Amino acid sequence: VGDSWVQEFRDNPSMQLLWNTRIYDEMWTGTFPLPVPDPEPGEPEIALIENISWEAMRNQCFRKAERLLKDNGFADDPLSLTRAARAVSAALQRASLILEKYERGDFPAGEEPRSLNEYVETRAPGQTEAKSSGAGTASIVSMTEMLEGWWRESKAAGRKPSTYESYRNTFAYFSRFLGHDDASRVSVADVVGFKDHRLSTPSPKTGKIPSAKTVKDSDLSAMKAVFGWAVQNGLLIKNPAANISIKLAKPKRLRSKGFTDEEAEQILASSLRLERGGEHYKTWAAKRWVPWLCAFTGARVGELAQLRGRDVIEQDGIWIIRITPDAGTVKTNEARDVPLHKQLVDLGFISFVQQSDEGHLFLNLKPGQSPLGPLQGLKNRLAEAARAIVSDPNVAPNHGWRHRFKTIGMQAGIPPRILDAIQGQAPRSVADTYGDVTLRTMASEVAKLPTIEMAVKKD
Numbered sequence: 001v002g003d004s005w006v007q008e009f010r011d012n013p014s015m016q017l018l019w020n021t022r023i024y025d026e027m028w029t030g031t032f033p034l035p036v037p038d039p040e041p042g043e044p045e046i047a048l049i050e051n052i053s054w055e056a057m058r059n060q061c062f063r064k065a066e067r068l069l070k071d072n073g074f075a076d077d078p079l080s081l082t083r084a085a086r087a088v089s090a091a092l093q094r095a096s097l098i099l100e101k102y103e104r105g106d107f108p109a110g111e112e113p114r115s116l117n118e119y120v121e122t123r124a125p126g127q128t129e130a131k132s133s134g135a136g137t138a139s140i141v142s143m144t145e146m147l148e149g150w151w152r153e154s155k156a157a158g159r160k161p162s163t164y165e166s167y168r169n170t171f172a173y174f175s176r177f178l179g180h181d182d183a184s185r186v187s188v189a190d191v192v193g194f195k196d197h198r199l200s201t202p203s204p205k206t207g208k209i210p211s212a213k214t215v216k217d218s219d220l221s222a223m224k225a226v227f228g229w230a231v232q233n234g235l236l237i238k239n240p241a242a243n244i245s246i247k248l249a250k251p252k253r254l255r256s257k258g259f260t261d262e263e264a265e266q267i268l269a270s271s272l273r274l275e276r277g278g279e280h281y282k283t284w285a286a287k288r289w290v291p292w293l294c295a296f297t298g299a300r301v302g303e304l305a306q307l308r309g310r311d312v313i314e315q316d317g318i319w320i321i322r323i324t325p326d327a328g329t330v331k332t333n334e335a336r337d338v339p340l341h342k343q344l345v346d347l348g349f350i351s352f353v354q355q356s357d358e359g360h361l362f363l364n365l366k367p368g369q370s371p372l373g374p375l376q377g378l379k380n381r382l383a384e385a386a387r388a389i390v391s392d393p394n395v396a397p398n399h400g401w402r403h404r405f406k407t408i409g410m411q412a413g414i415p416p417r418i419l420d421a422i423q424g425q426a427p428r429s430v431a432d433t434y435g436d437v438t439l440r441t442m443a444s445e446v447a448k449l450p451t452i453e454m455a456v457k458k459d
Contacts, residue, residue, distance in 0.1 A: 001064055002091035006098055013103040014142050014181040017172075018060060019096040020053040027054060028086055035377035049169040061085040061092070103142060103181075141235045142181045143171050143226075150229040158333055161372065167222040173198075174223070183227070183236060191223060191241045199246075216246040254394045258403030263390045267291050268452060270389055272347075286362035286378055287385050289349055291401070296341040296449060298405030298423040299323060301398040303330060305378045306371055310358040312350070318443045319345060323424065327360070328371040336424050339443035343451045412448040422446070 009016040065084035223241035306328035324335035386397035421437035
């Protein structure tokens with residue numbers, strides 16, 4: 001199996017697009033399928049490329065295993081088939097790693113494909129060879145290598161892993177659409193064709209066509225950024241996506257982006273009544289406390305779901321939560337302290353924290369495990385719980401809290417600059433960058449938020 005895989009793609013190793021060597025180690029561990037991020041209101045669900053690759057790889061392994069067992073007269077019961085499929089996967093992994101070396105030009109001595117040693121004359125008759133000016137023809141580079149090069153630099157500059165994942169999904173789709181991974185062969189027409197394809201082809205995951213906003217802000221943005229990086233670093237001569245865009249119409253707005261009083265009260269009351277059942281204690285605790293934290297801090301759900309015991313502290317007589325990228329991920333990549341409202345203390349949140357350890361309050365992590373995957377899964381569970389109560393698709397089940405906090409804060413007379421500081425949003429003007437919004441200032445303003453009386457009433 002492995003030898004035939006190498007032989008099939010040996011002369012064109014970049015055409016091997018099925019087997020993703022990066023996910024092999026997790027292929028049979030139960031890690032997949034990965035949880036899917038909850039979409040924005042009106043947007044289709046995102047299909048993670050890792051899940052698509054994992055399913056395609058497993059199907060390939062079982063097909064080859066079934067054929068091997070049948071051709072060799074072995075039993076094909078479920079246990080034998082699974083064992084054979086896992087053996088096939090190991091062979092395909094080894095073969096694909098060899099092909100990756102070939103794609104980089106790392107062939108055993110004397111075994112290079114003939115085309116690598118052939119010289120092809122590309123000048124017209126009588127045309128003289130141009131002198132190198134430092135901006136000559138770029139070397140062949142795969143889109144996979146180009147993306148990884150962009151990410152090494154962008155990661156060092158502080159870009160978020162979620163951006164890399166989004167860009168990687170786009171380039172994986174683009175490579176499959178083109179049928180090759182050669183960045184130097186990509187033309188403007190290829191990018192336009194891919195854009196049109198995305199705008200007219202239903203997602204295999206959702207059966208829905210992605211919105212123009214998704215294609216523009218995710219796919220085209222990724223291609224412009226990464227191809228642009230390749231040009232700046234001398235890997236390509238031009239950026240084929242530079243001038244490709246989509247003019248978006250103003251989206252329809254059918255309601256406020258934040259939860260109404262009634263919706264918020266229903267979610268919060270439900271969280272107080274929530275019985276644990278058979279789910280993990282930390283998941284139950286998240287459904288119990290995260291909605292209330294959202295209501296009184298305006299923080300992003302993920303920022304609260306990744307809180308650790310050590311992030312809840314008393315400072316100068318004020319109970320605060322410390323939202324920090326050390327706990328997982330923060331959109332701005334900056335830590336901030338947010339004072340807690342008295343009602344959160346009265347409801348027992350501090351007591352809950354004091355009975356917990358210093359680790360993650362709501363994430364059940366294995367030793368050494370990254371919090372990002374479990375965090376996305378927990379965010380999905382929280383969104384599902386909220387959506388079961390508030391079914392209106394025009395309000396985001398997680399992000400609706402941030403919009404509501406801003407509304408309630410303005411009604412309470414909290415200055416916009418202080419609301420922005422509490423929520424970790426950028427200053428609105430240069431003037432807002434002068435001076436600091438202190439913890440005591442924020443605490444005095446948070447105290448203006450009204451208690452939520454109706455939410456604590458029992459049915």
